[in-house]
Amino acid sequence: MSDSNTTNFTNPSTFILLGIPGLEVAHIWISIPFCTMYAIAILGNFTILFIVKREPSLHEPMFYFLCMLAVTDLVMSTSTVPKMLSIFWFNSREISFSACLTQMFFVYSFSAMESGILVAMALDRYVAICHPLRHSAILTNSVVAKISLAVVLRSCIFTLPYPFLARQWPYCRTNIIPHSYCRHIAVVNLACADISISSYYGLFNLFSVNGMDVFFIAVSYTLILRAIFHLPTKDAQLKTFGTCTSHLCAILALYIPDFFSSLTQRFGRNVPRHFLVLISSVYLLVPPVLHPIIYGVRTKQIRGRLLQLFFS
Template identity: 85%
Template sequence: MSDSSTTNFTNPSTFILLGIPGLQAAHIWISIPFCTMYAIAILGNFTILFIVKREPSLHEPMFYFLCMLAVTDLLISTSTMPKMLSIFWFNSREISFSACFTQMYFVHSFSAMESGILVAMAFDRYVAICHPLRHSTILTNSVVAKIGLALVLRSGILTLPYPFLARQLPYCRTNIIPHFYCRHVAVVNLACADIRISSYYGLFNLFSVIGIDVFFIVVSYTQILQAIFRLPTKDARLKTFGTCISHLCAILALYTPDFFSSLTQRFGHNVPLHIRILFASVYLVVPPMLHPIIYGARTQQIRGRLLQLFTHKET
């Protein structure tokens, strides 16, 4: 494969993904934990979907939102991990110009959708704890479906400018992307033109989506904690708060690597490139792996159903 970094061209037909620059010699070894995490994510999230579908007692808003999260986790990891592993295993680095921008759109869209689902789950916890008698009338199946549709539309529309703006830029210096997928920042940095509009929109999208979502989650949990502290006994407070632990763990699993990855990509110029890319890879595969583990371990209904499946007991 020829190195295109020394040729002059405009808008190449393909980009070349380097994987993790500086660690190419270790790609095979790096692939082992990532392949393992991806396999666990696939198995875990399909198991969640299977259990919720098969168990009528789980057909309620909390588990519908969990299914949305599982589908989104499957999509976001599958949009990047197979290409990443093909780079690591087969040195298959080329990606077409159109496929690159398509991948960019879906990765950022699914990321925004995942964040929105966590807000919906926080709202479900708020209604269940603060207005328990009205939970079934507020969060009907119709309302849950409308929330899901709204999240899809929000993420799809807000992400659309990413590939549109990036596609308008001229790429006349190099077509080599120092990354394992077509991340917005990594692609536009290759352009030989002013990228401020794309960069500013990226920051706007980061703070308007993640920032607003975190704000609503904080507001929800402020109300939840106030309701918990009003409960008469310590056992009641602990039991009620325990219903939120899985969701709080899912929030930490998603937002912690997301913020570090986004901020180091834009401002961490002193952070080695391979560290920044490893942060990005952690964000894309670790939450999809952890979410089914968290809910499988912490949610009694799912844990009980799993035990029944493994022990072949009748439900």
């Protein structure tokens, strides 16, 4: 299908992804950091999964949640980056309507799962620091499984309206998406109808899911800091707070790019389009790349096991 195809249609069989509009001549150069980051994400997250599986001492709630985080990172990046690279390398820009909606669902549902997992990890840190003697009794394997299931179900339920809303609109102008993946707002903007409900739902989802997660994390850390400040010595305070630094870095790696990307997409009217698309595309790779690095460097058990694998 030609890029210039703007004939009338109500149910497009395919969409055309432009990649980074305005930077087409630089696609090959842009692909280099994207490919490098994707390779690091794949290698790093598989390494986390391998180490936790192989090391019995890591079979505890914190590392179960870390494995969930690794899986969501792998799925989220793999659902978008291979298609991006095919656009950058081979100019393969067509994507079927159903595949586009499926990609949309995976991106948003697994992004929401990451947020939920960080809340679960905040709960684990709260119990470990505020109720250390009851940690194993409170966060049993059964409780961890129920929390994990709740995170998955919540993410799927809140994400389902995205593809359903996108499917119901009539697309009668063009099937060209000025983006590198099927971002919800980029797709529904092609509709020749009032898409206010899609835009409002996107904002509702951003603040009700991520916003509430940030709130619960903030409450957890308020209680954690209060417990830390009641410790008798400064060394004990620093040592205890040090167990939270990996989680705090993971939180920053997810939420700062997420809120920046979402808000600039909606309100950055004077920002060049290629910059907005580039930022939202890079955002999908920032958490998957940083999470294994953060936990590999900051978590003593994983760092020790990793060194043991390479030097034993």
